[in-house]
Amino acid sequence: MLKHLQLKNFKAWSDTGDVALKPVTMLLGTNSSGKSTLIQSLLLLKQTVQSPDRTIQLNLGGDELNDFFNFGEFENVLKQGASPRHFEIQFSYERPGKEERINSGQFRAVYGQAGSGAVAIQSMQLTTSVKDQDFSYRAERRDKGAYSLFVNQESQSRGAKRDFAPERSIALSAHAIQTLGTDGALMEDLSLAVRRELEGLIYLGPLRRKPERDYVWNKSKPGEIGIDGHKAIDVLLASALLRSDERNLTLDSVSGWLKKMKVADKLEVRQIGRSSRYEVVVHKDGVVANLRDVGIGVSQVLPVLTVAFFAPEGSTVLLEEPEIHLHPLAQSMLAELFVDVSKKRKVQFIVETHSEHLFRRLQTLVAKETTTTEKCAMYFVEKGRQGAKLRELILDSYGRLTNWPDNFFGDTLGETREQAKLMFERKKRETK
Structure with a gap:
């Protein structure tokens, strides 16, 4: 699980500050304020560690099949007017209960631009703690693309060579690992742990693909759900048709939440004749219809529900606008799902x-003590003169907000007062 995130000179952000990430973290704010950038920064690192080119230091995208975003060029990522011309990404993670040598760590990298125009790491640091002892590894860029290696608080580097250049942002080359000697093995384990954390991120974007009328099942469980959720149906088919101890578990869980949201009574997978094709049907108020023929809200929320039960335990799911096309009750139930x-x-x-x-229901869940402020966090992002600004929204133990930005959700009480005022004025005129 991610614990903290910080960006500096990254797109709209001069400095986010240290953003604490909880089991449920909600990002709210005005349009084009910088909310999505917080998520995109993590996906930038994910697509970098998954790059087939191990020598790349930051993969800004361009491969439509394999990358999450195309960030363009260095100038498109660097905040306008930044000095020095560097941007920074930093995060920490923790995997409690995991039987691994390394179950927590911190990553920090500062990126600049090389003479060729490509992105180049200026400084990369990985930190962890093993048996209450801290370990730190750092690579610093020198002249002509050489990198110096430092271990812990050593002031003297272990050497400076071009061959020591970091790979995929989070790792050192085999030559650098060998140079570190006995410290190299721990450094290698640490970079692998960071890589696993980034690879384990699951992202579902705001635009979900419309369902097909029927599907061919390839008799396997997909490895991913896709950024537009197009593999969600494959996950449900595998849940219904694969013979295992968890058969129907995901399908039944999704059906249960659809019922709680009052958008469907039940979801069912049906074989079409004796063919290898299957359809997903929705039961609602005694009517059975193909998923393609029901309201778009069902098909749009289906990937959101599916990913909640598809994601491996301990992973992190990044969601943009999960509430699209849902009525108010269904939107509020998403808070309960999370x-x-x-x-x-x-x-x-x-x-x-x-x-x-969704936001109001999370307040209610805090008030009901279903969750606590230690388990959920809410941030408001707004655009200022100097760029994006982040405000942590503070809830008390009764779910009451102490610092809500004015009129973000509109002035509900003000609208009610205005309606009452106009009603009385109109009735007064009508009685004359």
């Missing part, structure tokens, strides 16, 4: 949303 799944499956949710109903 809190419930984060508790039972240890899945972390980082959610970018515009939904007042």
